[in-house]
Amino acid sequence: MKEKRRIEEEKKAKEEDELRRNQDFARKAEEFKLQLRVELMEEWRRSNAKAEKAVNEEKKIRKTTQKAWSTRRNRKGKKTKRRGGESSGDTDTDSSSSTESVTSDTTLSRDSEMKITKGRPRGRNSKKRRARDKGKNNTGKNGTTNGTTLVRTHERGECSRPRLTETIKVMNAQEARGDDETEPRTPLTGGYKGLSAGCSQKGLIEYCISAHKIYSAKKADSLRKICEKKGLKYTKKPEVVEMLARHQVELAYDGFEEVQEKTPTDAKAKTKASGSPRREFTKDRIVSEKQTPKQNSLHLPKEVVHVLTRFSKLDVPRFVKNSKNVTRSARACSDRTIGEAVREATKHLAQGAAISVSPDKVFTRGPVQATAWTDDEVRIWNARFQGLVLAPIDRNQGDTAVMCPILYRRGFGKTFAWNNNYETVGDLKSEPGLLKEQKADFIKTGLQKVGGWKADGRLGTAYVIPKHKDLTRWRPIAPAPADLAGLAQRRIAKALHCLLKRLPAHCTFYLNSIAELAERLQATSQRLRTAGCDQAMGRCYDIKEMFSRIPHGAVVQAMQQLLRRYEDDDCKQVRVSFRGKLCVISNNKKQMEGYVGISLKTIMDGVNYDLRHTVVKCGTTLVRQVFGIPMGKATSPILASITCAMVELRFIREIGADRRLVGGWRIMDDITIIAGTNDNTRNGEYLDNLFQAFKGIYDRHLEVIRKDECGLTWDFVGGTMMICGEPLQLHYTPSTKNTGALYENGTLVFQTMQDYDSYSPKSVKKAVLTAMIKRLWDHATSKQLVLGAIGYAVCEADLRGYPPEVSLGALADLAKAVPNQALQRLYEAIAYSARTRRTPSYR
Known part of the structure; x- marks a missing residue:
């Protein structure tokens, strides 16, 4: 019996170890894939920047050349009128000399071409002379042709079509044999190699991704046969795909170990594996397998292999479990601190004399019954989690997450370092130069009239915090408490908030505060009853990752629509109070005491400035956000609201007269929409089509998820929405x-x-x-x-x-x-x- 139990425990431990390895390999493969994607994106951005620079230089050269030719033509016309009967050959000589004096050495070939096409001699024998000149230009000294475009020639028996690579041939052969024979084979079996395994980190990543794609494309029956051949246990398709891909990579790179980089003088020590991955490749593996003794001694819950839990699930002291609690200072009640406070309070009575405080005579010793912990006690208790990451939790800031540094590093990398929404602009040493460029653009845009430049400002440092529902998902945080253009941004945000709130109440779903919901619900209930509605149906939606998925183009387009609407109403500026939140929309350009006037053009320039200069510190590098709402800016919430409000405005306008049957409310990414039914809209498909049309109005990058189940009651912004009938009523209970x-x-x-x-x-x-x-x-x-x-x-x-x-x-x-x-x-x-x-x- 004991032997059987021991065998079962060993088998279970082996299965858990295999599962841990599979999931760890999946994480590494995803990390490599993200790194490769970021590298390719950075390379594409650099190539695109070089191409744009070359195009701009080409345009400048073309403008210079056209200007030179226009000057030469004017001179030629004047000389022709003055001389009258000179030969065309002299004119051609003069024009060529003038061209050489104007153009530079870099445009010499272009000038010669334009000399042939534009500076053609005129007269009876112009055709013969052009043919003769063409033959001279295309003939070299030895009578050979100096053509710039050479036609490719092919040897006898060679096909003129481009060759297919060996990989494509192998894939075609595999498809011809059938699905069961498309398994990638490494090392060489059957006389060919299914996939090429490059001897580098990039090659390993590409090989891993290719193997994963091939196995993912297979059906479950094919995967089951492959597992039987390899002696593996088939569980689920995703797990089997990861397991087979891992085995394939291990088989291909068996014995492929990295070596430390050698100096150029140590040439004899180089081996065949000198092109193997760098030290970072094995960093995660070493850390994950060799944990510190302190982490193992705590016996904390783990996510497969790494520590991942929270204080609310641990047996921790009551005071520490809630991070909102305030600690008392350990030195605040010491004799020295109290004595200094007494001397400071009575120094005006001593008239310059020194005051001495005797603790035995002044203080009364007694037991202290303070239930609050001191900061030193919290610091000592916190030392047991040394080597782990303690972070607040999103939507539950009072709770604390405990995790392995590897998990936090991966979350930070997926959110910032390996995310295509950010591009690297330099390291920490380049921060002063970058801030200098931002200041120059700030002054050029004219934003110093709205708010001054903060000379002692600095860039924010990005970090991530886990989400409450799932600790493996992350919320990006890019704070900017000392933003250099913070004052101007706050005033522009106030102006935008004023412009959005002044729109008609029923033309968008924007809700400024949950305090306005009760009044809006009562008005909607009355409007639906007036329209003859005795029933209603609702939907609740959530926009996933709204701030990081709205493109800059959508923000600019929404801003232009909003400002154009006020321009049509003859609005000139928005006056923002120096103190408080008071804003006034003005139809003139007069200045008012206590207010700063911001024109509509300046508001648009301020938004474009934020989109261009959203830079944060990401570890040891500086990254710029090129996609999504600018994070950490004062204008970020209102820009997201305006982008969604403009598409809601178009949706309400398109439904026409049925807008009186529709009501909606949105607070950031939480949306509720309700539609009533009367005698004209009894058709069941009407409501489904309406809700489906609303779900697709937002930008294609946004993912809108339905949260309600029945359409009559659902959770909305910390409360519950309910639709009641007879008579029709809408209720919200926080x-x-x-x-x-x-x-x-x-x-x-x-x-x-x-x-x-x-x-x-x-x-x-x-x-x-x-x-x-x-x-x-x-x-x-x-x-x-x-x-x-x-x-x-x-x-x-x-x-x-x-x-x-x-x-x-x-x-x-x-x-x-x-x-x-x-x-x-x-x-x-x-x-x-x-x-x-x-x-x-x-x-």
Whole structure:
């Protein structure tokens, strides 16, 4: 029995090890593929820049040549009128001499060609002379022809068509034999080699990608036969494809080990593997297999082989689990710190004399009952995670992710370093020169009139944070807190926000704040009932990776449409207040005290400036964003909103009179659209066609995903949307992030506020809880439906250690401010429950 159990454990361990290797190989193959793609894109960009430069130089040379010929023609005409009867040969000689004096050495061949075509002699024998000159120009000294274009000749028996490469011939032969014979063979079997394995890192990457493509194109039956031949276990097609590709690469590059680069003097030490991959190729493998003892001793959960977890799933102290908690200073209560504070406060009483503080006489020693951790205690406890990456989580900033540095490096590389949306513009040493170019463009564009240039500014440093739903997906962050053009960008963003908000309310789906949703829902419900609608259907969509997928061309086009609309209304400028958010759209160009006037042309120039100069630090390099909304800029959110709003404006205009039956709301990438049905739109296909047409209005690079299931209720921006009938009503009920987790298992998943042990005043904690409860009450369309969310908010405060005087005090303040009978009954029920039970435990 023990022997059987041991064999099963060994078999299971072997399968887990094989799975780990397959997935690790898949990650490496994807990384190599991204690196190769970035290298090819960089090479294409350099070639394109060289081509554009050559075209511009060619245009300049052509303009110079045309100008020289126009000058020569004018001179020729004047000489012909003055001399009258001179021969054509003298004119030709004069023109050729003048041409040589004007043109440069680089355009000598072009001038000779133009001399033949344009400077033709005129007269009776012009045809004979042109033929004679043509023969002279095409004949060399020895009577040979000096043609510039040589026609390729072919030997006897040679085909004039280009040859096919050996790889194409092999692929054609494989297709002729059938699908089962298309397996790539390495090393040589059957007299040929299926794929060429290059002795370099690029060759290895290309070989890996080619093998993966060949196996992916096969059917499951063919893959099953190949696995039987190789003695492998068939599981699923994706896993088998990765496994076969890995075996193929290992077979092709067996014994292919890299060697360290030798100096030119050590020529004898060079081997055949001198062209093998660089040290970076084996870096990940070495780190992944040889983990530090500290990582192994923690016994943390792993994603296949690398550590990947979060604090909420670990047995960590309560105070550290919530990163929103504030620590107290370890040196704030020391005798020295308090003594210095006393001397500073009483130095005006000493009149220059030295003040001495005796700790034994001044201070009273007693036990300290502080529940908040000190910064030194947190630092000591954090040392156990040395060698791992601790990062906040997107949409759950209070929680902390724990991961292996290899996973973070891959996430950062896929998001920034190996992403085609960014191009490398230099290293860190080139930052001063790049900032100098940006300043010159800033002044040339005229943005210094909108806001000054920040002399002590600097570029931001890019990083990534994992997403809450899936820690293997990443959110790119490119902060710019010290942007050199930050003041001008903020004022332009205010002007754009004003222009977007002044559009008619029902012509776009733009929603500035969730606080406006309740009023907009009531107006839409009334409009649908007036149109005779007794039923409605809705959809909820989400735009995946909206900021990184909107191209620059779409942003410029949307901006031009918006500004053209205001130009047609005779708008001249937007006045932005120096302080506050007040903006005024003006039909004249007069200046007003306390405001800065921004013309529509300056707004467009500012947007183009942001698109050109979105540069961040990416490790040891500087990268420029060439695709997507500029990250880290003050104009980024409003540019994304304008780009989507302009296509929504066109959609509403195209549906014509049916626009009164449609209502929609969008906050950044979350969209809700509702359509009512009356006697004229009872057809079931009408709503499906309408929703399908709306789904395709955005840019082709954007992926719009449907989130609702039934079309009658769905989650939307931290709440729940509902469509009710008889009569038709639209409701929105907000909730806290932990409402679902508290309802299911009574735990806290999101760290939305501080614990009571946090080192902050009690009044601050009560104010935060009061603001949360009041926001839930104000944003709800039905006050009875939101009572449950308010009750869960009070329960969350109890779980975080808040005493009843704080949690119930916040609810009592709302009950006094809002005279609602249902809210008063909720307060009484929770107060009675708090008196009759113990404080719940924090989980």
